[in-house]
Amino acid sequence: MEEKKxxxxxxxxxxxxxxxxxxxDERFDDVVNMIAxxxxxxxxxxxxxxxxxxxxxLMLLHGGRIVLRFLIERLIxxxxxxxxxxxxxxxxxxxxxxxxxxxxxxxxxxxFLPYSEDLLNSDDPNVREADLQLIIFxxxxxxxxxxxxxxxxxxxxxxDEKDFVIKKAIQALIAIGxxxxxxxxxxxxxxxxxxxxxxxxxxxVDIILKSIVSxxxxxxxxxxxxxxxxxxxGLEEAEAEIIDKEIELKKKEIEIKKKxxxxxxxxxxxxxxxxxxxxxxxxxxxxMIDQEIEKPVKTEELPKKVKKIxxxxxxxxxxxxxxxxxxxxEIKKKxxxxxxxxxxxEEMAIEKKEETLKIKEELIEKENELSRVELELQGKKIKEKxxxxxxxxxxxxxxxxxxxxxxxxxxxxxxx
Amino acid sequence: MPLQPEHxxxxxxxxxxxxxxxxxxxxxxxxxxxxxxxxxxxxxxxCTLSPMCSKRFLLKLRIxxxxxxxxxxxxxxxxxxxxxxxxxxxxxxxxxxxxxYLYLIDFLDIFFHGDYRKLNKFLSKEDFxxxxxxxxxxxxxxxxxxxxxxxxxxxxxxxxxxxxxxxxFLKEKYVLCNVNREKIANxxxxxxxxxxxxxxYFPEVQRTLVSDDCVELKTYIPRDILNKISQKPPENExxxxxxxxxxxxxxxxxxxxQFCKEINLYIDKNENLKIKLHLDVNNSIRxxxxxxxxxxxxxxxxxxxIIWV
Numbered sequence: 040m041e042e043k044k045x046x047x048x049x050x051x052x053x054x055x056x057x058x059x060x061x062x063x064d065e066r067f068d069d070v071v072n073m074i075a076x077x078x079x080x081x082x083x084x085x086x087x088x089x090x091x092x093x094x095x096x097l098m099l100l101h102g103g104r105i106v107l108r109f110l111i112e113r114l115i116x117x118x119x120x121x122x123x124x125x126x127x128x129x130x131x132x133x134x135x136x137x138x139x140x141x142x143x144x145x146x147x148x149x150x151f152l153p154y155s156e157d158l159l160n161s162d163d164p165n166v167r168e169a170d171l172q173l174i175i176f177x178x179x180x181x182x183x184x185x186x187x188x189x190x191x192x193x194x195x196x197x198x199d200e201k202d203f204v205i206k207k208a209i210q211a212l213i214a215i216g217x218x219x220x221x222x223x224x225x226x227x228x229x230x231x232x233x234x235x236x237x238x239x240x241x242x243x244v245d246i247i248l249k250s251i252v253s254x255x256x257x258x259x260x261x262x263x264x265x266x267x268x269x270x271x272x273g274l275e276e277a278e279a280e281i282i283d284k285e286i287e288l289k290k291k292e293i294e295i296k297k298k299x300x301x302x303x304x305x306x307x308x309x310x311x312x313x314x315x316x317x318x319x320x321x322x323x324x325x326x327m328i329d330q331e332i333e334k335p336v337k338t339e340e341l342p343k344k345v346k347k348i349x350x351x352x353x354x355x356x357x358x359x360x361x362x363x364x365x366x367x368x369e370i371k372k373k374x375x376x377x378x379x380x381x382x383x384x385e386e387m388a389i390e391k392k393e394e395t396l397k398i399k400e401e402l403i404e405k406e407n408e409l410s411r412v413e414l415e416l417q418g419k420k421i422k423e424k425x426x427x428x429x430x431x432x433x434x435x436x437x438x439x440x441x442x443x444x445x446x447x448x449x450x451x452x453x454x455x
Numbered sequence: 456m457p458l459q460p461e462h463x464x465x466x467x468x469x470x471x472x473x474x475x476x477x478x479x480x481x482x483x484x485x486x487x488x489x490x491x492x493x494x495x496x497x498x499x500x501x502c503t504l505s506p507m508c509s510k511r512f513l514l515k516l517r518i519x520x521x522x523x524x525x526x527x528x529x530x531x532x533x534x535x536x537x538x539x540x541x542x543x544x545x546x547x548x549x550x551x552x553x554x555x556y557l558y559l560i561d562f563l564d565i566f567f568h569g570d571y572r573k574l575n576k577f578l579s580k581e582d583f584x585x586x587x588x589x590x591x592x593x594x595x596x597x598x599x600x601x602x603x604x605x606x607x608x609x610x611x612x613x614x615x616x617x618x619x620x621x622x623x624f625l626k627e628k629y630v631l632c633n634v635n636r637e638k639i640a641n642x643x644x645x646x647x648x649x650x651x652x653x654x655x656y657f658p659e660v661q662r663t664l665v666s667d668d669c670v671e672l673k674t675y676i677p678r679d680i681l682n683k684i685s686q687k688p689p690e691n692e693x694x695x696x697x698x699x700x701x702x703x704x705x706x707x708x709x710x711x712x713q714f715c716k717e718i719n720l721y722i723d724k725n726e727n728l729k730i731k732l733h734l735d736v737n738n739s740i741r742x743x744x745x746x747x748x749x750x751x752x753x754x755x756x757x758x759x760x761i762i763w764v
Contacts, residue, residue: 091546095546095547098547099547129534129537129540129541130499130503130530130533130534130537131503131534131537131538131541131548131549132541132546134499134500134503134504135504135547135549137500138500138504168499172500203499203530206497206498207498210498
C-alpha cells in the first residue's frame with residue numbers, strides 16, 4: 040500500500056491502451072485499422088517509436104501474432120522495411136520480435152520467402168542476420184527450402200565481413216541441410232572451390248558438413264545422386280548426339296578452311312616464283328654490270344696491296360650500286376603502284392564520266408523525242424487550223440455564190 | 456555420485472594446498488572465458504534472449520573486480536546496457552534488471568545522455584559542484600524527474616528515478632542500478648539513502664551516523680495522538696489510527712526487528728512515544744529491507760506525526 044505512495048507510475052499512451060483493449064476483446068480488424076491509423080499519422084521523427092510501441096504491444100498480448108499476420112498481409116507493415124527499422128533499434132527488441140515471427144515463418148513461409156534473397160544482400164549486417172534467422176525458422180517448419188539460388192546466396196554469406204552473419208549463415212545452411220543434405224553439400228563444396236586458400240571458409244564448411252552429413256544422410260545423398268546420375272545419363276545421350284553433329288559441322292568447316300589455306304599457299308608460291316624470276320633478272324643485270332667494270336682493271340698492272348684496296352673499294356661501290364638499284368627498283372615499284380592506283384582512279388573517273396555521258400545522251404534522246412512529238416503536235420494543230428480555214432473559206436465562198444445567185448435571180452426577175 | 460558444485464566450494468574453502476586450489480580456479484576461469492567469449496556469443500539471439508549465465512552475473516563479476524570494458528564480452532555487455540536502458544524507458548525487457556552493475560560512463564550515457572561526457576569528466580575530477588549544476592538544470596529546466604543525494608564522504612551518489620534507486624560508486628567508477636536484493640555495502644550508503652528518502656517523504660525524522668557503528672533514525676508519535684487512541688481494541692474499522700496501533704504496529708515492529716540492530720520505544724519527558732531505530736550492515740541488510748523500513752517510518756510519519764503538526 041505504502042509502496043504505491045512512494046513511487047509514481049509512468050503515463051500510458053492512450054492509443055496503445057485502446058489497441059490493448061480491442062486486442063483483449065479479440066476485435067482484430069479494429070486493432071489492425073487502429074494500428075494502420077497510428078502508424079499512418081506518424082512522422083519521420085516518431086515513426087520508429089510508434090512502430091516499437093506497436094511491436095511491444097503485439098509481443099505481449101494474446102492474439103498479437105494474428106494481428107501481426109494481418110498487418111503483414113495487408114502491407115501495413117512490410118517485411119523488408121520492418122527489418123531495416125528494427126535494425127536501428129536495440130538488439131533486445133529486434134530479436135524478441137524475430138521470435139514473434141517464428142511460428143509464422145514455420146507455417147506460412149510464403150509471406151517471407153519472396154524477400155529473403157534481396158534481404159541477404161542488404162547493406163546492413165543486422166538485416167542480413169535477421170533475414171538468415173527467418174530462413175532458419177522457415178527451414179525448421181513445414182516446408183523445405185529447395186531454391187538453389189537462395190541457398191547459394193546463403194553460402195555467399197559464409198564470406199561475410201561480419202562474424203555474426205557468418206555464424207548465422209552456418210546455422211541456416213545446417214537447418215536447410217537437414218532436409219536437403221545433397222543440395223547443400225553440392226552448393227557449399229562448389230562454393231569453397233572458388234576460394235581454395237580461404238581457411239576460415241573451409242572451417243565453416245567443415246562445420247556445416249559435419250552437422251548435416253550422417254551415415255543415414257550419406258545414404259540419402261547417394262540415392263539422390265543415383266537418381267541424378269540416371270537423369271544425367273539421359274541428358275548425356277542427348278548431349279552426345281548434339282556433340283556428334285557439332286563435330287561433323289566442325290570437320291566440314293575445317294576442310295573448307297584447309298582448302299582455303301591451300302589456295303592461299305598456291306598463290307603465295309606463285310608470287311614467290313615471280314619474285315625469284317625478278318631476282319634472277321636483277322642478278323643477270325648485276326653480272327653484266329660487273330663484267331663491264333672488271334674489264335679495265337684487268338688491263339692495268341698495279342701492286343698487290345693497291346689492287347686489294349681497289350678491289351675492296353670496287354666491291355663497296357658495287358654493293359652501294361646494288362643497294363641503289365634495289366632502292367630504284369623499290370621506288371619504281373612504288374611509282375608503278377601509284378600509277379596503277381592513279382590509273383584505277385582515272386578509270387573510275389572515266390567510268391563515272393561515261394555513265395554521266397550515257398545519262399546525258401539518254402536525256403538528249405528523250406528531249407529530241409519530245410521535240411519531235413511537239414513538232415508533230417504543232418504540225419497537227421496547223422493542219423487542223425488550215426482545214427478549219429479552208430472550211431470557213433468554203434462556207435464563205437458558198438455563201439458568196441448563193442448571194443450572187445440570189446442577186447442574179449433578182450436582177451433577172453427585174454429584167455423580166 | 457559425480458562431483459557436485461558444493462564439493463568444489465568446500466574444497467576451495469578448506470584446502471590448504473594453494474597450488475591445487477589455483478589449478479582448480481584456473482580450470483574454472485578457462486571455462487568461464489570459453490562460455491562468455493565463444494559459446495554464448497556464438498548466437499547473438501541466444502545471447503540476447505537467454506544468456507548462458509543467469510542475468511549476466513559474469514559481467515558483474517568482472518566489473519566488481521575492477522576489470523575494464525575491454526575485458527568484457529562486447530555484445531553481451533551491449534545487451535546488458537540495452538536492457539537497463541529499455542527498463543529506464545519503461546519498455547518491455549526480458550528480465551527486470553535488478554541489482555545490475557554498469558560502468559559509470561554507460562550509466563551516465565543512459566540516464567543523462569546529452570551531458571554524459573561532461574558529467575563523467577566532472578565526477579572523475581571530483582568537481583561535484585559542476586556535476587550538481589547539471590543535475591539541477593535538468594530537473595528545473597528540462598522537465599526531468601529524479602532526485603539525487605551525494606553522501607557526506609563524497610564516495611557515493613544516489614539517484615532516485617521514480618521508484619528505482621541507482622547508486623554510483625564514485626571511487627570504483629561503477630554503478631549499481633535498480634537496487635533490490637543486493638546487500639548494502641556500508642553505513643555511508645545507509646545514511647545517504649536515509650537522507651534522500653527523508654528529504655522526500657519524512658523530513659523531520661532525525662538521522663544520525665553513530666560513529667562507524669550504526670545509523671540512528673528517530674521519530675515519535677505525539678502525546679495528543681496517543682491520548683486519542685482507544686483503550687480497548689477497536690470495534691469500528693473506520694478508525695485507521697486505532698486499527699493500526701492495535702493491529703498492525705506490533706507486526707511492523709516485528710518486521711523492523713529483523714533488520715535493525717536495535718529498536719528503542721519509550722515515552723519521553725513530553726509524553727510522546729519515541730521510536731529509535733539503529734541500522735547497521737552487519738546482519739546483511741539489503742536495499743529492499745531498507746525500503747521496507749522506510750515504508751514503516753513513512754506510515755508512522757504520515758499518519759501520526761504530520762496530522763498532529
